[in-house]
Amino acid sequence: MSPADLDAIFITLKLALISTAILMLIAMPLAWWLSQMQSRWRPFLEATVALPLVLPPTVLGFYMLVSLGPQGVVGSTLEALGMQHLAFSFAGLVIGSVVYSLPFAVQPLQNAFSQVPRDLLDAASTMRAKPLDRFFNLVVPLTKHGFITACVLSFAHTIGEFGVVLMIGGNIPGETQVISTAIYDHVESLNYSGANKLSLGLLVFSLVVLAMVYSLNRGAGNMFASQGRSAKGQQE
Amino acid sequence: MVRMFHALLFGALVLMASPARAESLNIAAASSMRFVLPLVIEHYQSQHPTADIRVVYGSSGRLYGQLSHGAPFHIFMSANMKYAEQLLANNNAVGNVQAYADGRLAFWWQGAQSHVSTADILVAILAQPRGRIAIASPQHAPYGVQSLAWLQQHEQWAVIEPRLVYTESVAQVAHFVRSGAASVGILALALAVTDELASEGQYLLIPPHEYQPLRKGMVITQAGSKHPYAAEFFAYMQTPAVRRILEQGGFASVTGLEAASPNQQQALTQ
Structure with missing residues (x-):
């Protein structure tokens, strides 16, 4: 494996780890809010969060490039403040990945949260547990599987993304070149053995990750809707 | 659970704080340079061992688009004059x-089968019921523009057109x-x-x-004007040694054409 490949692997892991951490910070309150929401706007908000699931990554990447670049709203504001714009930078990749993987963090958490029995929360509040206390000492332990699924899926999804990182990252070796764009480069230069090594690595990694998620959620058909079991199990 | 989350956050923070490396010379180069440019760089680095050079290859149109959105490249090697000139006109260079x-x-195909003329190749392709001709996308690849223009002159263009497949670069x-997806392709001789x-x-x-x-x-980009090696490498690209490498790599030298009249120059840059 070439030094550029090792760089790409390191950058990919770094990107996935940072994006997952940020995603969990954003997704936790967002998913809780969505799961507790009664408003008729809820489907609209849920659709917004799910949008990256169906939008072609190039569309997302294009909009992000335009807004993060020097002529865009975000990029020009940063430059006016004396900072660098975010297109073709690692920070830009992180922002792109967070947006792109948002549904993979929010949906498992939201499903898990919505299956926490209401009466348990009510019982806790009769014992004067404050909302934050209830969340961290009751909801989080009950929805552990939701957290693990969200973490693993966001991490894996970030590792596998291509369209967004190619658009906003520019595929610069050692800076914004990740595994998937390195594979693309190998294929274009007809270095099939190089492409093969990285591709096989990604394939095995993805298989292991998915097997992990399924074994953690054993007994349920859908990985997105399987966190209720643990909540019920602990309730008994 | 909380501990695991803390570990995740801590790891992310440590990685974010990791120091950036010394700035390398970033070149955005047309795909046709993919096999020749590494030789040129190797040659340059044998004289300048401290120069760290990274190249990103792509279709010139895509690279131009990225450059006009602030991509941090120092030198832009386009496959035509137009994109480099546009970059200069937009004050990005x-x-x-x-x-x-x-x-x-050049036409390129797999296998031992030989063809004597381009007409021969086209006849053979049209005879295959599913024969496909791959060319670079004329929207953003200069080689694609000329491949398409060349095919369009052909009297059988109407039957050739449905056989075309377009590639990114x-x-x-x-x-x-x-990979066998197309039976024949038109690409750069340098490839x-x-x-x-x-x-x-x-x-x-x-x-x-x-x-x-x-x-x-x-052309040297705005970012490149501040890079210590950009101007030097730019000048190095015009030395006889590099011209020889480029010629061996399938390009024609521009020396003979430099004396062309302004009219011709304009025609050449299309």
């Missing part, structure tokens, strides 16, 4: 656009043909003569007078 080589178009034409392709198939040069020359221009 400095100095002059310098022609560094002329590209050549000229280097991907080779990938389409090698066809490489070991990687020569061992897999054969090429036939399209006579250069049948299409407008693919004059390639390079």
Whole structure:
């Protein structure tokens, strides 16, 4: 494996780890809010969060490039403040990945949260547990599987993304070149053995990750809707 | 659970704080340079061992788009003059656009089968019920523009057109043909003569007078004007040693054409 490949692997892991951490910070309150929401706007908000699931990554990447670049709203504001714009930078990749993987963090958490029995929360509040206390000492332990699924899926999804990182990252070796764009480069230069090594690595990694998620959620058909079991199990 | 989350956050923070490396010279180069440019850089680095050079290859149109959105490249080597000139006109580049080589178009196909003329190739393709011709996308790849223009002159254009498949860049034409998805492709001679392709198939040069020359221009970007090695490497690209490497790599030298009249120059840059 070439030094550029090792760089790409390191950058990919770094990107996935940072994006997952940020995603969990954003997704936790967002998913809780969505799961507790009664408003008729809820489907609209849920659709917004799910949008990256169906939008072609190039569309997302294009909009992000335009807004993060020097002529865009975000990029020009940063430059006016004396900072660098975010297109073709690692920070830009992180922002792109967070947006792109948002549904993979929010949906498992939201499903898990919505299956926490209401009466348990009510019982806790009769014992004067404050909302934050209830969340961290009751909801989080009950929805552990939701957290693990969200973490693993966001991490894996970030590792596998291509369209967004190619658009906003520019595929610069050692800076914004990740595994998937390195594979693309190998294929274009007809270095099939190089492409093969990285591709096989990604394939095995993805298989292991998915097997992990399924074994953690054993007994349920859908990985997105399987966190209720643990909540019920602990309730008994 | 909380501890695991803390570990995740901590790891992320440590990685974010990791120091950036010394700034390398970043070059955005047309796909057709993919096999030749590494030789040039190797040569340059043997004289400048401290220079760290990174190259990103792509279709010139895509690279131009990225450059006009602030991509941190120091030198732009386009496959035509137009994109380099546009970059200069938009104030994203400095100095002059310098022609560094002329590209050549060639048919490339897999296997031992030989063809004597381009007409022969087209007849063979049209005879195959599912024969496909791969060319680079004319929307953003200069080689694609000339490939398409050349095919359009052909009297059988109407039956050729439905056989075309378009690739992201000229280097991907080779990938389409090698994987068997297309029976033949039109690509840069600079790609066809490489070991990687020569061992897999054969090429036939399209006579250069049948299409407008693919004059390639390079320019130093705004970011490059502040880079210590940019101007030097730019000048190095114009030395006789590099011209020789480029010629061996399948490009035509621009020396003979530099004296062309302004009219011709305009025609060349299309």
